[in-house]
């Protein structure tokens with residue numbers, strides 16, 4: 478049966494949020510600066526948007542890109558080679574057989590954001606190999622119909638989209654701050670939220686219900702709540718760490734693994750799949766906000782951008798500094814002894 482409440486929630490997003498981003502002016506090929514020497518980490522880098530972000534970064538010559546995503550059978554080798562192939566320039570003239578990407582290292586960092594132990598281990602492996610981190614894109618995310626919990630028992634969408642990233646940031650913050658002290662540094666954290674944060678419960682975050690599967694809360698509200706929290710994470714990190722730029726972004730609506738997963742799980746999404754391309758952009762357009770936020774000089778720390786260059790479109794509750802301050806305090810308590 479079609480879930481009418483879900484239909485209304487999705488219509489709200491369509492009517493009140495910015496949605497399609499085809500008008501954005503930022504063109505990474507033209508506007509993104511050289512990333513020479515930079516170390517970059519992209520969570521969810523094996524997914525559709527994350528992979529596209531990594532491809533665009535790789536075209537701008539960073540020193541090393543880390544793809545942090547779920548463990549997979551070939552340890553990420555196929556993801557790394559797909560990124561490398563897509564980023565490589567068109568076949569060179571016969572006289573030039575030099576691999577133009579050979580100097581960009583790309584590594585797969587197995588990370589399950591639904592497990593504190595896995596996040597700790599991934600951060601430790603990263604720090605063993607690197608003493609700087611210039612750009613962190615917190616892009617991994619889920620939206621799913623079925624309720625569930627993380628290894629530590631948190632609601633699954635909140636646990637992955639927000640709490641796993643909050644832990645990763647605490648573990649990598651010393652490296653980010655050390656990098657910010659280096660001459661010429663421009664350290665960025667881009668937290669990928671969503672216009673879907675408008676679907677959060679009216680309280681923004683239901684602090685009393687973050688443990689357990691929260692079956693009584695609709696899946697789109699659980700997702701919305703997690704994305705309100707991501708906006709709050711960016712605001713709080715920006716407030717506590719003025720040496721670095723931290724922003725939240727909405728990518729635009731893109732048919733990705735997330736949408737395909739929802740189509741498998743929900744009749745509503747299956748039924749509307751044929752018309753969804755009308756409201757969606759390609760991953761190449763969808764990642765422009767990520768890339769702009771990671772590199773453009775005009776980006777202001779602490780803001781939520783939807784789409785490129787358009788700040789302050791978040792709901793009143795997501796904008797509430799009292800809510801994000803409470804989230805920060807809650808997070809400090811939950812992560813006590815973990816970091």
Ligand SMILES: NC(=O)c1ccc[n+]([C@@H]2O[C@H](COP(=O)([O-])OP(=O)(O)OC[C@H]3O[C@@H](n4cnc5c(N)ncnc54)[C@H](O)[C@@H]3O)[C@@H](O)[C@H]2O)c1
Pocket residue numbers: 520521522523524525526527545546547588589590591615616617618619637669670671672673727728729730731732733734735736
């Ligand atoms: N596609 C859209 O229209 C849209 C709209 C707004 C926001 N977003 C956000 O964009 C981000 C990227 O999503 P996408 O659309 O590319 O979807 P996707 O499903 O293609 O990619 C999500 C990635 O996150 C990874 N991931 C999931 N659970 C994880 C875990 N426990 N640990 C580590 N990684 C995990 C997946 O393996 C996948 O690679 C998400 O944060 C999503 O909420 C997407």
